[in-house]
Amino acid sequence: MGIESALPADMFLTTKLNNVINWSRRSSLWPMPFATACCGIELMATASSRFDLARFGAEVMRFSPRQSDLLIVAGRVSIKMMPVLQRIYQQMTEPKWVISMGACASTGGVFDTYAVVQGIDQFIPVDVYVPGCPPRPETLIEGIMAIQRIVDEDNIPRDPDGKRLPLQIAVAPTHTVREQPVPLTVGQN
Ligand code: SF4
Secondary structure, eight states: OOHHHHSOTTOOOOOOHHHHHHHHHHTOOOEEEEEOSTHHHHHHHHHSTTTOGGGGTOOOOOSSGGGOSEEEEESOOBTTTHHHHHHHHHHSOSSOEEEEEHHHHHHOTTOOSTTBOSOGGGTSOOSEEEOSSSOOHHHHHHHHHHHHHHHHTTOOOBOTTSOBOOOOEEOOOOOOOOOSSOOOOTTOO
8 A cells, every 4th residue: 555655664553443444344344245136237337447446346256155255236127136145145155245235135125026026125234225226336336335435434233132234235326327419529539
């Protein structure tokens, strides 16, 4: 990080252990992608060079729940698939977080049918809802940053029995859609 060059060699820092742990946790969220449909493409775009999720320390996608602490559900989930999602959630390490990305994961979206789960929060706790069909990468990053803020503040909500409560934060869309059609610029100065 270059911090050693900014500080004198014989200097030392003191802080609370909790602050260091929370800083480490929020700077190294490891997502478990559960991408079942088109929202998954936006999830991939978020990790690619244009949006560069690595800037927030959350680009290390793991495909093993035991190595992950951030479940990102991107796309519709069928009733048949839900036990698999629940199993993945149960196998993830604590403290763990869940993002419901897109209308389908949060509400079933346009798929108002008996075969599609009408909101994954009926079966697993959801911390952040990212709206859109699909959400833009910026909105997903906003959702990840919301979790990072909670981790930083050591603000993990629990009920009186110590059971983890879902945060249930809804991200507001921040992207303004440009008027269509946009003017052509190809070949013009
Ligand atoms: S919310 Fe829209 S983009 Fe995302 S999975 Fe559903 S239909 Fe596809």
